[in-house]
Amino acid sequence: MPFVSIRILEGHPQARKDEISRRVTAAISEVAELPKEAVWVVFEDVRAEDWYVGDTPVSVLRQRAK
Amino acid sequence: MPFVSIRILEGHPQARKDEISRRVTAAISEVAELPKEAVWVVFEDVRAEDWYVGDTPVSVLRQRAK
Amino acid sequence: MPFVSIRILEGHPQARKDEISRRVTAAISEVAELPKEAVWVVFEDVRAEDWYVGDTPVSVLRQRAK
Amino acid sequence: MPFVSIRILEGHPQARKDEISRRVTAAISEVAELPKEAVWVVFEDVRAEDWYVGDTPVSVLRQRAK
Amino acid sequence: MPFVSIRILEGHPQARKDEISRRVTAAISEVAELPKEAVWVVFEDVRAEDWYVGDTPVSVLRQRAK
Amino acid sequence: MPFVSIRILEGHPQARKDEISRRVTAAISEVAELPKEAVWVVFEDVRAEDWYVGDTPVSVLRQRAK
Structure with a gap:
């Protein structure tokens, strides 16, 4: 389950x-x-503006990486 | 709580x-x-394409069931 | 589901x-x-020391309430 | 982490x-x-209609508070 | 991430x-x-008494299955 | 909330x-x-054996770092 x-x-x-x-x-x-039927998988999409790594949103990290 | x-x-x-x-x-x-005020209930809607049962998305399971 | x-x-x-x-x-x-079989319910116990309301753990709030 | x-x-x-x-x-x-880089923070927005306190959605509590 | x-x-x-x-x-x-380093996987163990399927705890379902 | x-x-x-x-x-x-009272904070402790980064449990990563 x-x-x-x-x-x-x-x-x-x-x-x-x-x-x-x-x-x-x-x-x-x-x-x-x-x-297999006992396994449920749910994807929960997160906007890049809402995910922070080391207090910087991923949307900003991506711009810097360009 | x-x-x-x-x-x-x-x-x-x-x-x-x-x-x-x-x-x-x-x-x-x-x-x-x-x-009652100590109870918080939050609904988190999931798209049928994002919920997999036995590796098949519910959106596909629904089509098969028709 | x-x-x-x-x-x-x-x-x-x-x-x-x-x-x-x-x-x-x-x-x-x-x-x-x-x-009914499509509904899964899971209880996740939390220690009173790990649950903070207004930055005070419930374990402390309970002592105050005595 | x-x-x-x-x-x-x-x-x-x-x-x-x-x-x-x-x-x-x-x-x-x-x-x-x-x-700092070891800390991930994710915001998960909830619609006021989907968050219930004491069985009343926050959207209704807000209207009452006006 | x-x-x-x-x-x-x-x-x-x-x-x-x-x-x-x-x-x-x-x-x-x-x-x-x-x-690979960007992927974090966390296991959250649940006691069989705390997981209900169709309102019956898995601990009971297992006994019935014996 | x-x-x-x-x-x-x-x-x-x-x-x-x-x-x-x-x-x-x-x-x-x-x-x-x-x-402040509207903010609930819950700590959910995870064993180092249950947290994987890049498919290696943190318990192992820690031993390697010694």
């Missing part, structure tokens, strides 16, 4: 989430010996 | 959330013997 | 959690028109 | 979040003796 | 968590094109 | 949590113009 919450910066397309979810579910299901 | 987070698929109208919140708050308040 | 997380001060006995869970699940199931 | 999630009513401008994040990161970094 | 929280029933040994974490981190890192 | 969850490695003494909580609550209260 694992519940997996993935907080991730918004912008990743559905195909990526599908692939991540597929591999995360397989990993937990196989290693923990649980049916 | 309970804090209740309800992750639920988006789309439920305000009246449903009001009713769920009313009953959840009453349950916790009465059973745990706490004033 | 709602996932309900209830952060609550530790110390509530199992019977109370059972009753809260029963009423919370019934509320969501009936109002949102979902099978 | 602290991870700080701040659920807050939506509507606070970026400058406020920047300032809160700056002070929260400094507090944890200084007190826990960790590099 | 993804943050992955895995709520799982307590009792899984460290080697399983290591393996799940390894595969989850690889999945997100490869698919989202992020350095 | 902000709710602040601080996931942090276990082992920080109460005095540190008190000080962090005091400064976090002051920051949010002053910047967001809210009464």
Whole structure:
């Protein structure tokens, strides 16, 4: 009955989430010996302005990296 | 001082959330013997594309069920 | 597919959690028109020393209230 | 490696979040003796209609307070 | 900068968590094109008595399944 | 009504949590113009074995750093 919450910066397309979810579910299901249907994965998109690393929003870190 | 987070698929109208919140708050308040004001309930809507059960998004499960 | 997380001060006995869970699940199931099995409720106990209201831990607030 | 999630009513401008994040990161970094870069702070905006206190949504509490 | 929280029933040994974490981190890192170090995975063990499915704690469901 | 969850490695003494909580609550209260009592801060201790960075548990990273 694992519940997996993935907080991730918004912008990743559905195909990526599908692939991540597929591999995360397989990993937990196989290693923990649980049916795949028992695994719930939820993506929680976070705006780059709302995620701070070392008190700087990722939106700013990205601009600096350019 | 309970804090209740309800992750639920988006789309439920305000009246449903009001009713769920009313009953959840009453349950916790009465059973745990706490004033109603001490109970916070937060709904966190999740898009059907972001919620995977057994590695399939609920948006796809719904289409299959039609 | 709602996932309900209830952060609550530790110390509530199992019977109370059972009753809260029963009423919370019934509320969501009936109002949102979902099978009961689709509702997961998880209690996350928090020590009174780890929960601060207005920057004072609940363990201290309780002592003051005596 | 602290991870700080701040659920807050939506509507606070970026400058406020920047300032809160700056002070929260400094507090944890200084007190826990960790590099600032090890602290992640994420704001999770909640609509006033989705946050219930004592079973009343904050959107309604605000109207009553006017 | 993804943050992955895995709520799982307590009792899984460290080697399983290591393996799940390894595969989850690889999945997100490869698919989202992020350095592995940017992925944080946290396991949050839940007692079987605290996890309810359809208002029945998993500890009871397990006894019934025997 | 902000709710602040601080996931942090276990082992920080109460005095540190008190000080962090005091400064976090002051920051949010002053910047967001809210009464201090409206701010809840909860510490959620995580074992070093349960927190993975780049797929390595912090308990191992610490041993390597010695």
